[in-house]
Amino acid sequence: MTEKATFAGGCFWCMVKPFDQFDGIESVVSGYSGGHIENPTYEQVKTGTTGHLEVVQITFHPDVFTYDQLLGIFWQQIDPTNNDGQFQDRGTQYRPAIFVHNEKQRELAEKSKQQLDASGRFQKPVITEILDAAPFYEAEDYHQDFYKKNAEHYKKDRAISGRDEFLEAAWEKSEVTN
Template sequence: MEKAIFAGGCFWCMVKPFDQFDGIEHIVSGYSGGHVENPTYEQVKSGTTGHMEVVEITFQPAVFSYEQLLDIFWQQIDPTDDEGQFQDRGPSYRAAIFVHNERQRAIAEHSKQQLEASGRFNKPVITEIRDAVPFYPAEDYHQDFHKKNPEYYKNDRAASGRDEFLSTKWDKVNV
């Protein structure tokens, strides 16, 4: 088993796209990248802790590769926006890849370079690739939000503009 950590704006919208493939064992919504131990949602949302909303994915690389995870990740975000993602603005909603080792770093850097070279976006791809730092699970009510609150999730995602934007950049998007 390996772990991957991705920040892509609202963590609610980052679970479901990954939560449909063999080899992905567990997805936890949480916080990473900040300077406060065990932050709460309210603290992170305030923008004072330095944390981002993230998902931590436990996966079997022999069944579902890190490269495949990155392909899905890029199809969930606007990698040219450093002010947040879609309707969610502020530092806790920026996109980033947190790598656990040099192999993940090399794969993530290569993937980012390929995306930049594709010409898919008319602005530079600025999503950060950072070293993994402590991950803190979010409160229980944030876990599997798309399953616990399907109508609210559907409406919030639709209102965010995420899917509308992504459909202009990708032929098929996992949502």
């Protein structure tokens, strides 16, 4: 039996690879969630007017790879103290969030957020939102598996984003999965 997990962490291109390398992960799909129009396009979402966030929706086998493990990877991909976007990507459509699919996920997400905030790892409070799962709309084909299909573009974009420098400063290099 599989479950779904949905995470927003800025540009969805950078959120696929960290999850897409473990046994128990069936798929990682780029898409949009949390907005007020049906079937949004990338062109609409990037304006910041639809209310959607760029997200990844992960289908996983919780008996092989747990939701807690997914949360651990998620936190290591974002700046949880910034809700104005992530790294070079600015705007509400790039803010970090956890979309929970059930009460167990909510409990685990809230607990992990509280633990991260209490850890003192960040100078500012952890303000990442935990939201009820909303309709998920799959992004256009060219956004799927971008790190595989457009490896050079992905590497260049990631290199100039400031994401890796932030993550390496916040987490020990051996902890970061990217």
